[in-house]
Amino acid sequence: MKLSLGKWLLPVYSGLALLFLMIPIGYTFVYSFNDSLKSNITWRGFTFDKWLNVCNVQNGAVCQAFGNSLFIGAVATVAATTLGTMIAIAIVRYRFKFRSQTSLLLFLPMATPEVVLGAGLAAQFLSLGVPKDMLTIILAHTMFCISFVVVTVKARVASLDPALEEAGRDLYGSAWQVFARITFPLLLPGILAAALLSFALSFDDFIITNFNSGAVTTFPKYIYISAARGIPAEANVLASAVFILALVVVVTVQVSGAAKARRLAKLS
Amino acid sequence: MAFAAFSSTAPSATAAPSTDPVARRRSPVALFLLLPGILYLVLFFLTPLVSLLLTSFQSPREFGDIGQFDYAFRWQNYVEVVTTYWPHIVRSFSYALAATFFALLISYPLAYFIGVKARKWPLLQSLMLVLVIAPFFISFLLRTLAWKQLFSDESFVVQSLKALSLLGPEAHVTGTAFSVIFGLTYNFIPFMTLPLYTTLERLDVRYLEAGNDLYASPFQVFRKITIPLSMPGIVAGTLLTFIPAAGDYINASRDFLGGTGTQMMGNVIEANFLVLQNYPSAAALSIILMTVILVIVSIYVKRSGTEELL
Numbered sequence: 001m002k003l004s005l006g007k008w009l010l011p012v013y014s015g016l017a018l019l020f021l022m023i024p025i026g027y028t029f030v031y032s033f034n035d036s037l038k039s040n041i042t043w044r045g046f047t048f049d050k051w052l053n054v055c056n057v058q059n060g061a062v063c064q065a066f067g068n069s070l071f072i073g074a075v076a077t078v079a080a081t082t083l084g085t086m087i088a089i090a091i092v093r094y095r096f097k098f099r100s101q102t103s104l105l106l107f108l109p110m111a112t113p114e115v116v117l118g119a120g121l122a123a124q125f126l127s128l129g130v131p132k133d134m135l136t137i138i139l140a141h142t143m144f145c146i147s148f149v150v151v152t153v154k155a156r157v158a159s160l161d162p163a164l165e166e167a168g169r170d171l172y173g174s175a176w177q178v179f180a181r182i183t184f185p186l187l188l189p190g191i192l193a194a195a196l197l198s199f200a201l202s203f204d205d206f207i208i209t210n211f212n213s214g215a216v217t218t219f220p221k222y223i224y225i226s227a228a229r230g231i232p233a234e235a236n237v238l239a240s241a242v243f244i245l246a247l248v249v250v251v252t253v254q255v256s257g258a259a260k261a262r263r264l265a266k267l268s
Numbered sequence: 269m270a271f272a273a274f275s276s277t278a279p280s281a282t283a284a285p286s287t288d289p290v291a292r293r294r295s296p297v298a299l300f301l302l303l304p305g306i307l308y309l310v311l312f313f314l315t316p317l318v319s320l321l322l323t324s325f326q327s328p329r330e331f332g333d334i335g336q337f338d339y340a341f342r343w344q345n346y347v348e349v350v351t352t353y354w355p356h357i358v359r360s361f362s363y364a365l366a367a368t369f370f371a372l373l374i375s376y377p378l379a380y381f382i383g384v385k386a387r388k389w390p391l392l393q394s395l396m397l398v399l400v401i402a403p404f405f406i407s408f409l410l411r412t413l414a415w416k417q418l419f420s421d422e423s424f425v426v427q428s429l430k431a432l433s434l435l436g437p438e439a440h441v442t443g444t445a446f447s448v449i450f451g452l453t454y455n456f457i458p459f460m461t462l463p464l465y466t467t468l469e470r471l472d473v474r475y476l477e478a479g480n481d482l483y484a485s486p487f488q489v490f491r492k493i494t495i496p497l498s499m500p501g502i503v504a505g506t507l508l509t510f511i512p513a514a515g516d517y518i519n520a521s522r523d524f525l526g527g528t529g530t531q532m533m534g535n536v537i538e539a540n541f542l543v544l545q546n547y548p549s550a551a552a553l554s555i556i557l558m559t560v561i562l563v564i565v566s567i568y569v570k571r572s573g574t575e576e577l578l
Contacts (some may be wrong), residue, residue: 015383018373018399021457024414025406031414041417075351083305102306108312111507111565113515115534116554119541120316120433123323123551143312146305204408206518207534210539229525231413239407246405247398254394 006034025243032236039230050233057234063253066238072134072218073202076141081195084149085187092148094158108186109147117144118211125212140212141205145198152197156190200246317558324551335545342548350554353536357556360533363445364514367452368460371509374453374458379501380494382461385469388568400461412451412524416442419525443527451519456509463508467501503572509560519535 031040034045041145055063087106091097109117120142125132164186168178213221223235324345326337350357382400386393403411417422418464419441429435441447475497479489495502517534520526526535533553 004359004381010377010381011386014378014396017457018396019380020454021399024411024454025402026521027414028406028410039297041420050534051271055547059288083308086301087305090298090301093293094301095292096298096302102302105306105309105314109309111511111561113557113561115515115517115535116320116558117313117316119537119554120311120320121549122320122541123547124316126547127319139312143309146309150305154341162379181575200404204404207515212457212540220407221410223407223413224518224523227413228411231410235410239410243402243406248403250398250401250405254398258394 003097011182028236029240029243032233032240034233034236036233038232040233040236041230050237054234054237057232058203062219062222062232062234062238065217066219068134068216069203069219070072072137072141073199075200076145076202077195079142080149080198081140081147081191082197084146084194084198085153085191087146088150088157089183089187092154106147106150109144114144114205114207115211118208121208122211132212132216134216136212137209137216137218140208141202144205145201146202148197149194152194153187153190156187156193160186196249203242269558287521296378320551320554323547326548326551335547336547345548345552347557348554353533353553356531356533356536359530360514360557361560363449363452363520363530363532364510364516366449366512368506368509371456371460372448372506375457376463379464379468383465384471384473389468392565397465400458400465403455403458409518409524411519412455412518414453415447416525419447430576431470433479435568442525443522443530445530446526448520448530448532451525452513452516453571455516455519456513460505463504464498464501467498471497483527503569505567507565511565514561515557534558 015141031043032050033046033048034040034043035045035049037044065223065268082098087102091099093101118140121136121143122132124130125136160183164165165178165182175180204220206218206224209218210224217225219235219238223231226232226235291469309495322339323337325339325343326342326345327342329336329338329341339577378400382396383395386396388556417423420426421442426435427526429441430437446565471494475487477491479493480486486490514532517532517538518524520530520532520535522528526532533556535548537553540546540553
């Protein structure tokens with residue numbers, strides 16, 4: 001009896017811990033079907049209405065904020081992924097002066113609380129007289145995403161077999177051809193992972209955004225502002241939709257990765 | 269989702285020796301690759317910190333409006349900020365410490381199960397990992413609000429606790445230190461679990477078997493073998509929890525899980541910067557927060573001997 005209890009304790013505990021993680025997600029999802037009026041606090045009955053007419057509430061303020069977040073996320077992701085990937089390749093492949101200073105500069109933004117990053121940028125924009133708008137948000141998001149891109153892509157560059165590129169050079173491929181035909185395709189999974197991470201970080205960022213957004217409203221900022229008087233169920237709809245989409249992407253990647261590994265195992 | 273950064277440093281650190289034989293070359297290409305990104309970080313990370321430092325010494329302009337300050341060396345700003353806001357400073361670090369402790373307590377067994385026990389079932393392992401990162405896919409603010417509503421006075425949870433007399437009739441759950449620490453713990457569990465998982469996943473169970481063979485009790489095996497071998501994960505996880513938790517102001521905000529008595533440094537920085545336009549105070553507090561965290565991080569990383577974190 002004692003033995004079986006010990007055996008089941010850890011799995012049961014783990015299941016409960018995961019269940020605990022899911023509680024607020026489930027709550028948000030369930031309340032996206034709430035037939036609520038202005039605020040979405042008490043349950044008033046089930047409806048699909050909020051899912052079907054997401055943008056109708058408050059003249060589409062939720063959707064406007066959501067669109068802003070998508071746009072900012074996309075631009076910041078492209079910028080940060082480009083800059084970060086370049087740095088990652090340089091760090092793994094080349095020798096250069098100030099190497100340790102460079103890694104410190106890349107580590108520090110990740111070790112700095114967001115409130116400090118946000119206030120620092122806001123202080124800089126203030127002293128330079130730069131008005132806060134969409135551009136300042138994009139500049140801020142690109143900044144904090146770069147380091148995360150570097151670490152993610154760096155692992156991929158380090159695991160790349162240099163013999164493959166040497167083979168390309170031996171076959172008289174130009175430097176550009178070797179990069180475009182060999183290096184880049186091999187790095188692509190790492191770059192995509194970094195881009196997804198950047199987008200997720202940017203999309204869900206509130207603290208840094210709050211300091212540098214001026215009058216522009218992003219999706220998290222919309223939720224923050226409306227929190228005092230209650231969030232419309234439409235915000236739950238959008239968040240739930242993003243959640244489902246992200247889950248589908250992750251599961252697809254996992255399953256296709258597992259299938260690919262199985263195929264490779266069969267070949268060898 | 270920051271976990272990916274810290275956890276992926278580990279494999280790259282172990283992979284480093286194998287890539288070293290490929291001599292790194294010196295080339296002007298390196299400069300071309302590095303310069304744009306480094307310049308960007310200098311402009312939008314380093315100089316903002318400098319302007320934050322300069323702002324923290326500013327003095328109010330004579331006969332100026334609210335929010336008008338001149339560059340000066342008014343070090344008294346720091347004295348004023350510490351004497352006014354010392355409870356917030358203490359609260360920030362103690363809440364963050366408590367949340368880090370609870371998150372480690374909750375996450376370690378979970379990460380151990382996924383990383384060690386579930387190895388036999390790869391599908392279960394990946395399913396559980398997806399569930400661990402699932403909270404990242406839904407807005408941080410909405411998750412925190414969900415807890416606020418689950419803990420509100422009219423909620424089922426609080427009503428049942430009151431019916432069972434586990435909670436006094438006049439008691440509240442939201443707006444207390446408990447709910448803020450609860451929120452912080454909840455929000456950072458994935459940040460704790462993932463780096464723990466990545467080190468535990470590579471744990472060689474033969475070491476544990478060797479411990480058992482040498483008549484060590486399960487507790488001794490855990491304390492003398494499992495914990496030391498998973499130290500890189502513990503360091504990464506606790507830092508990933510402690511740093512953002514100390515600077516957080518969502519959980520402690522009055523509109524979320526906090527109350528007037530639970531305000532943290534982040535709340536004060538936000539209020540001073542964005543509402544009161546008292547930029548020097550906000551800047552001085554930010555500099556204090558950043559300095560304390562950097563000191564803690566460097567001591568901690570040195571002590572635990574995992575400097576490869578960078």
